[in-house]
Amino acid sequence: MASTTDTMSLNLKIWRQKDPTVEGKLVDYKVDNVSPDQSFLEMIDVLNDQLVRKGEDPIAFDHDCREGICGMCSMTIDGKAHGGFKNTTTCQVHMRLYKSGDTIVIEPFRAQAFPVIKDLTVDRSAIDKVMAAGGYVTANTGNAPDGNAIPIPKPVADAAMDAAACIGCGACVASCPNGSGMLFMSAKVSQLALLPQGKPEAPRRALNMVYTHDSLGFGNCSVHAECEATCPKGISIEHIARANREYMKAAFSYHEKTHSEGGA
Amino acid sequence: MMTSAVNHYFRSSIGRKHLVGITGLLLCGFLVSHLLGNLLLLVGPDAFNLYAHKLVSLGGLLYVLEAGLALVFLVHMYLAVRLNLENLRSRGKYAVKKRTGRGTTLMSATMPYTGMILLVFLVLHLMNLKFGSVYTTVVDGTEMRDIYKTTMEYFASPVSVGWYVFAMFCAAFHTAHGFSSAFQSLGWNHPKYYGKVKIIGYLYAILVGGGFAFVSVWAYLKGV
Numbered sequence A: 001m002a003s004t005t006d007t008m009s010l011n012l013k014i015w016r017q018k019d020p021t022v023e024g025k026l027v028d029y030k031v032d033n034v035s036p037d038q039s040f041l042e043m044i045d046v047l048n049d050q051l052v053r054k055g056e057d058p059i060a061f062d063h064d065c066r067e068g069i070c071g072m073c074s075m076t077i078d079g080k081a082h083g084g085f086k087n088t089t090t091c092q093v094h095m096r097l098y099k100s101g102d103t104i105v106i107e108p109f110r111a112q113a114f115p116v117i118k119d120l121t122v123d124r125s126a127i128d129k130v131m132a133a134g135g136y137v138t139a140n141t142g143n144a145p146d147g148n149a150i151p152i153p154k155p156v157a158d159a160a161m162d163a164a165a166c167i168g169c170g171a172c173v174a175s176c177p178n179g180s181g182m183l184f185m186s187a188k189v190s191q192l193a194l195l196p197q198g199k200p201e202a203p204r205r206a207l208n209m210v211y212t213h214d215s216l217g218f219g220n221c222s223v224h225a226e227c228e229a230t231c232p233k234g235i236s237i238e239h240i241a242r243a244n245r246e247y248m249k250a251a252f253s254y255h256e257k258t259h260s261e262g263g264a
Numbered sequence B: 001m002m003t004s005a006v007n008h009y010f011r012s013s014i015g016r017k018h019l020v021g022i023t024g025l026l027l028c029g030f031l032v033s034h035l036l037g038n039l040l041l042l043v044g045p046d047a048f049n050l051y052a053h054k055l056v057s058l059g060g061l062l063y064v065l066e067a068g069l070a071l072v073f074l075v076h077m078y079l080a081v082r083l084n085l086e087n088l089r090s091r092g093k094y095a096v097k098k099r100t101g102r103g104t105t106l107m108s109a110t111m112p113y114t115g116m117i118l119l120v121f122l123v124l125h126l127m128n129l130k131f132g133s134v135y136t137t138v139v140d141g142t143e144m145r146d147i148y149k150t151t152m153e154y155f156a157s158p159v160s161v162g163w164y165v166f167a168m169f170c171a172a173f174h175t176a177h178g179f180s181s182a183f184q185s186l187g188w189n190h191p192k193y194y195g196k197v198k199i200i201g202y203l204y205a206i207l208v209g210g211g212f213a214f215v216s217v218w219a220y221l222k223g224v
């Protein structure tokens, strides 16, 4: 490969923090021989390799699939979640997007709801808790139903699919000036409210997911739409609007029967 | 929790934003009616005084309307401030400045500040005009308050006009984001219309903010 000969040197300022209980700080590192073909995470791998050889503690960071589908990678690069490239997760950022000699500041995804575990890794389990509160449909097990048994109009299926693209990375929360999880939460409320399979539980889902979202330290929406601009899957705040409608309907019209009223 | 869904609504992130949105849009409507009244200044002293007199003559109904307006203001301010204080706690504290400016605009980022300025303005505005100097005049044989004179006197001072224009600039800023934001908060975001709602919001901000500022500058130039 031709480009391997023009390697880059980069100055990095990386957030180092031993554990959640201590203060962290930005530490300067220099990496040489960075290939423009490397991904951002591979560049950190190279740095970690150097650190380990020197007997230093490598930088802890989250990653898994490294192909933009799992939502595990994070990092706030130069103040932007996932580096701020359109529809791109950190693992899909390539070093050719930077110039040799650049200084890059790398911090964790920050929010009240995402406490730092170590260095660049944060605890994003709040996202799982919101999901567990209603981001599912209750269905009988058995054979897979016929795909054509429930007709869904194409525009509706498309809208639901757009919302379903969420990989739960938390970039919306990290980029939101209010640390709100509204885009993530609403994507699931919206996706399932659009589909016939999700409709029966839609009111209960909206109530439970909003309630759980609010109780975990996420902020409120001020409609900055920073989340929409940052989302690596390009999810629109239209889904927040739909969740707002779903929640309003549910709050004023849904009543779950208690046991004494004959409910389950 | 289920049985108290309505209860939770008034404490939830989304429920409270609905209320900020509804009250915000009501205030947007109030500003339009207020501006239309102000434009009567251009028509002349009698037209303006008669209009004000008609309002005052509503008697009990006016008090009900004023109380309603005060309530709308209070709910809007209380919830907006509460939500923003919570947001300060929830936001991530970055070591370097977080780069916004992709979704966030100067208008959206300054909502709490322009709101606070509007609050200060509101108090001074009531003190200087509604509860300002009282003159009387006679129009068509009826004695009434000469609020035209109070207003023109107030706007004779360049300091008053400067502050007023600044406050209206803030009102324009506040509504330029607020107008369309309220639609989103209330769940009215459809790809077909939201772009147009945004444009209407900007036009609203320019026309209403600019309209108020224009009337004050006109009054200053006309002199007492």
Ligand code: HEM
Pocket (backbone or CB within 6 Å): A221, A222, A223, B017, B018, B020, B021, B022, B023, B024, B025, B027, B028, B031, B076, B077, B080, B081, B083, B084, B111, B112, B113, B114, B115, B116, B118, B119, B174, B175, B177, B178, B179, B181, B182, B183, B185, B186
């Ligand atoms: C005539 C005066 C006012 C008008 C027309 C107005 C209008 C609006 C509108 C339409 C919104 C958007 C609501 C939404 O996003 O759902 C808004 C938001 C807001 N207003 Fe006002 N408002 C006025 C006065 C005030 C005052 C006096 C304050 C004082 C504190 C204030 C503070 C705020 C804040 C902080 C927000 C943003 C809330 C958020 O974080 O989303 N507003 N306003």
Ligand code: FES
Pocket (backbone or CB within 6 Å): A062, A063, A064, A065, A066, A067, A068, A069, A070, A071, A072, A073, A089, A090, A091, A092
């Ligand atoms: S590592 Fe899976 S999306 Fe980046």
